[in-house]
Amino acid sequence: MHSRLGNRSRPGIVAIGLLLGIASASAAADEPRAPDALDVRLAHKTMTVRVGSPAVVLPGEAFPSAEVVARGREAGTLDGELVRDDGATVKTIATRTLEPGQKATVEFEGKPEPGRYRLHLRFAAGGRLVFRDAYYFSVLDPGALPEGYSLAAHPGKDGKLVYTPDYRGNRIPDFSAVGYLGGEKQIPEVPVKVTLVPEPGDATPRIQRAIDEVSALPPDADGFRGAVLLKKGVYEVGSLKIKAGGVVVRGEGPGKDRTTPLLDPAAGLAREAFVRGLAGHEGTVLVTTGRLPFSVAGAGGAEPRKEPAAEILDAYVPVGATTFSVRNPGDLRAGDKVLIQRRGNEAWVKAIGMDRIPGKKPWPPRDTTFERVVTAVAGDRITVNAPFVTAVESRWGGGSVTRYDDPGRISRVGVENLRLVQYCAVDAKVGLGNVRGSAVEFANARDCWVRGVAAEHYYDNGAFVLGRHTRNITVRDSSVLLADEKYTEGYVPRYGFKVGEGGQATLHLVENCHALNCRHAYYVDYQVTGPNVFHNCVGEKDLTNSEPHHLWSSGGLYDNVRGSVALMNRLTFGSGHGWAGANYVAWNTRGRLVCEHPPTAQNWAIGHVGFRLKGPFHDWRPAKDDAYDGGGHGHWELYRNPVRTGVEASDHEFTNVPENTLDGHPYGYWMTDRRNGWIQYDLQRPQKVSALKLSFPTFSPYVDAKKRNQPPPERDRVYFFDVAASDDGKTWRTVYKDGKGAAEGRDALHTYEFPEVEARYVRVVVKGSDVGKTGREGSTVFHLSKVVIVPEPTFDREKAVPEVKPASLFRQQVSERNQR
Template sequence: MSGHVSRRGLIAGAGLVMAAGWTGALPAHAATPWQSRLVRYGTHGRLVYEQDAEGNRVPDFSHAGYRNGERPIPHLPVVRTIRPIEGDNTAHLQAALDEIAALPRERRGALLLLPGHYPVAGTIRIRADGIVLRGVGDGADPSANTIIKATGNDPRNRDVIVVGSGAGGWKGEVPGTRTDITTDVVQVGERRFEVADAGTLRPGDTIVIVHPCTDAWLRAIDYGGHDTGPPWKVGEHPLIYNRRVREVSGSTVTIDVPVFNHLDRALSQSHLYRWDRSGLVSEVGVERLRVDIEYAGDPEQDEEHAYNAIVLLGTEDSWVRDCTMLHFTQAGVATQETTRATIENCRAIDPVSVVTGSRRYNFNAYTYSQQVLFRDCYAYKARHAFVSNGHSTVSGVVFLRGTSEYALNSSEGHRRWSQGLLFDGHRDLDPHYGYTLGLYNRGRYGTSHGWSAAHSVAWNCDVSTSRLIVQKPPTAQNYAIGCRGTITGDGPFRQPEGYIEGANRPGLAIPSLYEAQLLDRRRSGGF
């Protein structure tokens, strides 16, 4: 999170100042301001939420990003500087990173890459805490910028830069710490619940909450919600949350970030355990460089080159900022097994691949991605420019002011019950597809994707030359509030329409839901 969000900056787009209601006169040309019925400022200048008869409500997304948005991304000091060498630079770069990793933790910092081309035939890995790979700029001129030139395709479909360890799905359960959640229904957006035995839990503990994928729960969500294709199976899609304990009082546990789905004991007995954080890498990042993947031939056919440009894999409190990624097959930036990450001011452009499935997901939140913030990023010629592609282990992901140009398909929750996605101020320019934003049912598409998003929101988004599809999943809701374009529940698979409010109505008083929620949380003391 970069800097403090001022209240003036938060509401400037509406042309008004809010405290306890409206104050001051509006310009004659200004649209009449309005607030959502579901999330609005109350009489004391704090956000007020409304829930429906099923207990559904718009979640609090403000915990996304580095350090849950509570601190700015740090600027780590340079501890090593190198310039490019002739030939393959993979070992050259890796040796410098490993040299920093061998330092005591308090002496680590940034590896600065001076301007030039750095041909890389392998994968560069940041494997220890407190290390940043930093260039001098992400432009195309090697005399003034740092360009990682990914060459060849050996090993096939490799990642160019990997930050983190790939720890293994948060499975390091500390023996003797598992306990059932005994609250009958923990509603979406809640942070407190009762447990059978809180004796092993302490504030600051990292815990994993598991809502097993039972037949009763699958039946409640219509086994994924598609008439053709195989239904989802028991055990395939547990809901999993990576959280920290804030407070323990008797049998009541308070966590740092809300859950993004109802935990209903009548459908599934949820439990939690303390996670040992084995292999986790934190306080790491990539900054101010360009990853240009070499290819040959037709940019809509050639796939004999690197697959992903930058991957955050097994990280916490990590970031990618001020980077440009080109000619990847799947993603410019992908996250996996990652919490509390920020990707900001990045460009993922000109992918090179066949235009088909599993390709051109320019900014991709993959499995076990939670509290991830993609802010002020730009995608070009994507199939799924800003996407959750990680099913029921993905939640709390915010796409803030993302711009997608020349979209070949839609930004969306992509498959199998991703939860708590926020598209906030998203824009589509010159789209080449019938709909370009989706919180909906994908039916038999892909691997029977079915319900691709639940408890997810499109807020103040602009798809004015396209369509936004929002549909209501069973036991959950999706929302489109203050969006421009054709806003509809009519998707490729017939399902009930989601919650639509203020379509094509100017004057939404909260231009950014994420920023409003973050400011509201800061005003409450940071919880």
């Protein structure tokens, strides 16, 4: 075996050759490296060397090489080994002394066998280990994977998932530790200690006394005190508080249909009449007046111990890792609860572009915290119960581990088998704009649950809120039911299931749930670190997106979620939301999906069926920053769009994308604020077209509740446009001139006929709009709800995209966890 300088080393030992500034013509890493003890760059002629992209070497190709530079102030020794995924050492790197600034190359003779590999490098100086890191690659042929298998994660020969990491080891995380007790036990049927039946009048004092009575009982061996059973019928309540662990409030069910609301706020029923009308309902119904019927809250959250933190030794701990090294493990033991701090310094903020948000304050340095439990300690190697969901990097400040206690948290609390209805009625001027409230909120709590609960007409920042200092809570078989969007104007939160209230909220599971007419149906708050999971959920008639909302939330899974989901840069929204979510996974989702690539991280979309959308800042990048590596689509595989007609537009406003005109969403529309803006449709080949059917949206007749004195909004807007056709998408001919259409709602289609033409592309060209049906084009604002091309285009048979395997990433990961 030979180094680049030709010196020979023993078989099985890799030579380190000195380099004199020789530049590699191979692929280079995606981001600049700040000075560290050792600077390492992986190189290979075909392998992708980029954070978030699987690092794959094809069978028969050479090993990757590593170029290293000593960056410290004193000489040191470099060694390491190349290891297979099963732990077997393939090559050993001969120990070599490097002077400050000296360059060397680690390279291997021969060709690797199929499998997954890690290159471990260590550098010692001044009598101590100052650098430890690993670099990853997989040898496989992606084209040889069976149909429906994702390169990012797929079943292996033994049926267990095989993950293909990027060159730093980042991969799709394991989400199986979420929910009640980390999924290790099923939610129990807690014995009833107090039973209540419906009585006329305010039931709040009776129910609160029963909760307090059970709270005073001693817990059993499993930590449970008992359940309060509310027999079926109607209870009028205000706000109830659960402050002790081991308490369950249980009804006899939300009714047969938990996806349809009982209360129609537009019906004009007085509260008393609505309550009387519920007589004979088959479930337990709580008609509420307070803005928070159930508060589940302990006295405090995670409290770090007053002891030195153990600094993380690894130069890089990748996403998906559960084992890492610390410099001073001290008294860390299996079973310890720990806070892992991941630092994000100014250099990291610059690398992700959040120091230059247009018109907004830059992000300050931003640390994130992972709450974990130590499962094993071996020397300086620590293993925890759940993976890292943002990489810890020494160049961004590294990280540390601190033990904590949480004596103020409560646990083993459940709210189940109820329907909660906040009584409300449509106001003649503001509609439902003044209605707020949450149904169930947790704070300072762990290992709790909600199941079988329907919540109607709670329009605040989440009907179900898994708030501050919470972990391992399950919300299952539950619903959030809100009224049509037309009953609110201006900003009304309308959130459904919310994870986090800023900061620590982790390891939560929302499963088999339904959200109707929500603004953000399944929502993760700022800086929340996962894993957190939304599994098998539906967003029906969602107003905007289910999403991580702002400030680098990390490590969430949307698995078999139907609706609109966005994993994207929200850059200038709000206070400067910026990159909202990193290292998120959308698996087998249905509907509309935005999945974009955050710098230094990734988002994955596997098996989506529906529209692949671009976020409003899809192509944004900081000016004059060639090092910025973000934006554009994330990692997509096995994507299928059943709508064959292509659509694009000159521009769009916020989430009012051109795809809204094709997907049948009841609230969707395309919007531009540009005269001569356009939206066009690609029929894939020249086809005969003789008419367009268009509809234009109507908006809320109510005023913003915060601006009660303003006049009612104009509702009789008229839109003006031309229709053009093209064979090549470049040269256009007008086929319908001076079109005019009134805003009468999505289902009110207006037909615009013209002499039959043959064209591949059809375009609606914006001329303007106005109110009052004056015939003027006084505004550039244009809305378009629905477009139907006549006759309906025909398409060649498309090759079917197979269903992704496994059908559910989360369920597969849980199954594998249970087998360990």
